[in-house]
Amino acid sequence: MTSLAPPVPSAVESLGVRIRALREGMDLSLRDLAERSGVSAPMLSQVERGETSPTLAVASRIAAGLELRLSQLLRLDESGAVTIVRRTERRKGPARVRGHSYEILTPPLPGQRAELSRHTLASGAVTGGAGDPPIHEPGSRETALVESGTVVLVCDGSQWELSAGDCVTFDADLPHHFENPGTDEATLLAVVSAGLRRS
């Protein structure tokens, strides 16, 4: 009976105006979008005016008609602020665990879309041992840029060697870690996008 969830999470209500804005931005009429998406024009009109809550199936087709993924369409969430993390304000990870240390460069706000972190790997060191978060939340995705040295990405059983300047993108909810096979220290910048849910 009692709902522990907030009154209504957010989005979803204002989705209609967002859809209308996107449609008009693409210079499409309701009937144009209806043909592109396979959803009837009256339905689109009702959704845009918030008179009805479409099913996921329909919402997904609307998103496709707008050349978006549904998750992208729904991402009209929080805040409009600018947040700065100064070099000296970075949150540090556990200091150098077996040759691996890192700093988090993005603010610790919820709803953050991407988390930026800089990792340092001593010669022979490995990320993802013991205390580290080994894999990320389901659905998240990671992009890593090697700044210096050489590292090997081990992801879901396969290996890829990366040199300074190389950039790799992969699904972060697969088991993965980085190794530094070289003799020099290696640094890499990691972007984890999506990430969700509590610790």
Place this chain on the structure above:
Amino acid sequence: MTSLAPPVPSAVESLGVRIRALREGMDLSLRDLAERSGVSAPMLSQVERGETSPTLAVASRIAAGLELRLSQLLRLDESGAVTIVRRTERRKGPARVRGHSYEILTPPLPGQRAELSRHTLASGAVTGGAGDPPIHEPGSRETALVESGTVVLVCDGSQWELSAGDCVTFDADLPHHFENPGTDEATLLAVVSAGLRRS
């Protein structure tokens, strides 16, 4: 009549098993989640087994019950691959327009969650002039890390000065640009997450 959209975008079908996995991962019964989300247990069961397509309103409440945003829950999209862009394979932006040049470090795939780019600003130069994409898609968000030099972010009328190592996050659908007020060249790494769609 003809739908220009792909048969069915993706996700949405496999969403059920994802929900079940998340629910069981939180050690909740259907009735537990029903109480947390305000959605009836039989409904949850049907959604988990893919027997019905919930409305956005219901899907959103389910997501909230799982302590997720709906956009996060839906982000179980495509691929499971690892994509590498070598230092030599980077796509270059228009070569040095009035002191500004950049490279894109992430692959040009759709559905990409974040785009990583490295920008170089000569002394006194400004991003976002003429040919550049001045602002990004609605809902997108940008994180910038200053690698060297000093830059000023002008966002929605306000200014912020950033030195090497500083990191800033802001809504990328607001009008914004970077300036290099110093005498040295400045470089910054930009992560644009979200927004997307057509060229």
Place this chain on the structure above:
DNA sequence: TACAACCGTACGTTATCACATACGGATGAG
């Protein structure tokens, strides 16, 4: 062996989503 307590799912009813069609208003061509 009961029996209580929980699990996930089948059932029938009601609310509403989603469609095809039709309407009134704006715009432009002849």
Place this chain on the structure above:
DNA sequence: CTCATCCGTATGTGATAACGTACGGTTGTA
């Protein structure tokens, strides 16, 4: 002016989403 065309929305009907309830199955306890 007249008519054709497009726009977005009101209308009615069939499909189905969402509910409350009830059922069989499993688990642990007396």
